[in-house]
Amino acid sequence: MKSEVYYRTTHATIxxxxxIGGCLCIGCGDGRSPRMPVSGTVTYQGKLIxxxxxxxxxxxxxxxxxxxxxxxxxxxxxxxxxxxxxEGNYRVTVVKTKITNPAxxxxxxxxxLPKQYAKAASSPLSAEVSSGGDxxxxxxxxx
Numbered sequence: 001m002k003s004e005v006y007y008r009t010t011h012a013t014i015x016x017x018x019x020i021g022g023c024l025c026i027g028c029g030d031g032r033s034p035r036m037p038v039s040g041t042v043t044y045q046g047k048l049i050x051x052x053x054x055x056x057x058x059x060x061x062x063x064x065x066x067x068x069x070x071x072x073x074x075x076x077x078x079x080x081x082x083x084x085x086x087e088g089n090y091r092v093t094v095v096k097t098k099i100t101n102p103a104x105x106x107x108x109x110x111x112x113l114p115k116q117y118a119k120a121a122s123s124p125l126s127a128e129v130s131s132g133g134d135x136x137x138x139x140x141x142x143x
Contacts, residue, residue, distance in 0.1 A: 033061060035084035036129050038076040040137035041068075042094055044113055048072030049096060052113065054139070056090035056127060057120040064090075085129045092125035093117055094139060114143055 038056070042049040054074045056064045064085035066074035075082040094117045101107035116122045127137050 032079055033086040034131075035064075035078050035086055036131055036133075036135050037082075037084040038064065038066075038127075038129055038135045038137070040074055040139060041072045042074065042139045042141065043072060044141040045143075049094075049113070049141075052094050052096040055093045055095075055120075056085050056129070057093065058086065058088050058090050061086040061088050084135070087129050087131050090127045090129065091120040091123055092127050092137075092139065093120055093123050094125070094141060113141055117141055 040054070042052050042054060048068075049072050050068055050070045052068045052072075052074075054066045054068065054076070056076060058064075062078055064076040064078040066076045068074045076085045077083060078085055094113060096112045097109040098112055099105065099107050099109055111118060117125065125139055129135055
């Protein structure tokens with residue numbers, strides 16, 4: 001009798017542990033809103049812009065950021081590297097600055113692109129990230 005009770009208790013413990021482990025491994029996710037891959041390019045005066053910061057400011061979700069490479073391409077990050085952006089509508093900013101005195105990292109910075117693109121309130125750029133869309137944006141800046 002004792003071995004039967006021991007067997008049932010051990011068997012039940014293994015089943016419960018397996019169910020809890022399975023839920024932890026598959027079911028819960030990271031608890032964050034799903035992200036869609038987002039990429040694009042930035043041009044100004046017909047030239048691809050490298051080393052510019054691109055930010056997608058949402059209406060009600062977390063912002064997503066990226067940095068352009070040597071070919072003006074970017075991919076957005078919200079929580080983890082290049083994980084994309086949450087579905088929704090965004091105001092988009094593009095900023096590229098230069099330090100006025102390279103010997104002093106705290107010296108003033110000069111904006112190298114039109115200032116209207118530096119703030120979400122003044123930027124004419126917008127984007128809609130969707131689950132079924134391409135989510136590749138060409139940001140062509142003008143004066």
